Amino acid sequence: MPIDEDPIVRVAARGEGVTQSGRHVPLAAPGDRVFGDGSLMPGPHRQVAPCRHYPQCGGCQLQHLDDAAYARYLVDRVEGALKGQGLDASIRAPYLSPPRTRRxxxxxxxxxxxxxxxxxxxxxxxxxxxxxxxxxxxxxxxxxxxxxxxxxxxxxxxxxxxxxxxxxxxxxxxxxxxxxxxxxxxxxxxxxxxxxxxxxxxxxxxxxxxxxxxxxxxxxTITLGGVAVPMPAGAFLQATADGEAALIAGVREAVGDAPAIADLFAGLGTFAFALPGKVYAAEGAREAVLALQAAANAVQRPIFTEHRDLFRRPLTVAELDRFGAIILDPPRAGAREQAGELAGASVPRIAYVSCNPSSFARDAKTICEGGYRLDCVQPVGQFRWSTHVELVAAFSR
Missing domain, CATH: 2.40.50.1070 (OB fold (Dihydrolipoamide Acetyltransferase, E2P))
Structure with missing residues (x-):
């Protein structure tokens, strides 16, 4: 290797390649070689970006990575966030949504x-x-x-x-x-x-x-779990249908066959309608709660809703312990207050869905300090070629 050659070894959180010496290089892929004069020799994980607007368009940041490098990036983001909180867990191979599926x-x-x-x-x-x-x-x-x-x-x-x-x-x-x-x-x-x-x-x-x-x-309407749910204008919807299915599969695995489940930050019922048995669904957006309840009533599903601000009024330990499993799907800020209550609960299983590895890792540390074990994490790349990372994690006591 030439004395001034510095290989790219990973991709940083914002999408820049990072060399062995710690230098950040925009639009570099793992395996690329950077020289002292700033020139770059493409490596095995670089691909030709398919879109003519890349890299000017901010819709994508990672089109220059092949699928293997993109998947590795997703794992690294989750792994780095967990290590920053002193945690370790089994991280599965990421699920990647195909191109042109953003709905x-x-x-x-x-x-x-x-x-x-x-x-x-x-x-x-x-x-x-x-x-x-x-x-x-x-x-x-x-x-x-x-x-x-x-x-x-x-x-x-x-x-x-x-x-x-x-x-x-x-x-x-x-x-x-x-x-x-x-x-x-x-x-x-x-x-x-x-x-x-x-x-x-x-x-x-x-x-x-x-x-x-x-x-x-x-x-x-939007069909969730086979149920047509009224769709308020501009309401939250998982970015891709297949990414939604991957998250649901992870949640189902995490909660198992619990007869009563609490779905917190439930939205329109993405997970509530995908689960058998009784479900308590709490959500802070009033229109979403009304839509979820109307759909559940129409098909006579045992889903019980509450319009509740879980940041200001999280479920207490006593309320949590009424359930066999808990699902959390908070916004990017995470669920600091609810995680604190969960740490003191005895509910046996938790599924945590997140769109922010940093806030997830912070909350995971709180939950684990209460005696839970972080069993596994499934990254999901719904936002193809972006630095946006989603995941579903399973905790057990």
Whole structure:
């Protein structure tokens, strides 16, 4: 090896390659060789990025990695977070969602002269990348981008930017436009005509006062565990259907055959509807709780809901001990308060679903200090080629 050669040995949390000497190199892959003059020799784990917008588009950060290196990155993120808290666990091979399967996304739109640009923002910038192609969005979502540019060309003001939230639901594509658009009868008729022409499931406008449906020919639902659940506009949905299935499989394995389960941060019921037996579902978002309960009532499932802020009012030890298993699926901040209560509980099994290895590891340490064992962790790469890492972990007492 030349004296000035420094090989890339891993990928850091933000996606840079890290050399043996600790140097961070943007867009480098494990096995690449970096020389003293800054030049780089590609290694065995580098691939040609499939998308023409990479690496400018911030929607992806890791398209230059092959699947083996991307999977290793996911494992390293989880392993590093756990080691930072003094924990060790069996980490399984990651599940990777295929390209072009993302069923929800929030894009941005802005006017530039007579044209409207629509896409993700550039990495570490507010500059908007106008998408001509996308290797992560489901084809049904990407097919709407060009028509949406035409609609927004007549609706957007001369300056400013709006967010465009897209989601695949049972009836087709659900669209929420966040921001101020044109007013008056002509603008309203144009929105309705667009929704009809493209057979949207729903078209809503949220001008900071909440989403208002402007077109909804029938109730919008998302099927979870075989049950059609009412879908509030802009509600949380797992990024890919197959990634959701991988998380559900991990949760089922973790909770086993417990006859009564508490699903905390339950959302619309992604896990509640996938489980047999009695389920108590707690969620802080009121619309989600109402949708979950309505769906459970319609099919007579033994799911009992509570509108509860689990950050301010976590389940107590006495409440937790009524169940045979607990499921946690908190937002990125984790569940510090609830983890503290779990540490003192005697419930035999816990499934923890996370989208942030750092907050997960912090909470896992608290739970383990209470006498639980972290049995295994299953990473899930739903956000293909991004630095976003999801996982499901199993704890037992």
């Amino acid at each position: 929800r996304a929030t894009l941005h739109a802005e006017r530039r002269g007579r044209q409207v640009h629509l896409g993700f923002t550039q990495a570490q910038s507010h500059h908007l990348i106008d998408l001509d192609e996308c290797w992560v969005l489901a084809s049904e979502l990407f097919a709407l981008l060009s028509p949406l540019r035409g609609l927004l060309a007549a609706q957007l003001p001369q300056s400013g930017r709006i967010d465009v939230h897209l989601a695949l639901v049972d009836q087709g594509v659900d669209v929420v436009l966040h921001g101020r658009l044109g007013e008056g009868l002509a603008a309203t008729e144009a929105l309705t005509a667009f929704a009809q022409r493209h057979r949207l499931a729903r078209l809503s406008i949220d001008d900071s006062y909440g989403a208002e449906a402007r077109w909804q020919p029938e109730p919008v």
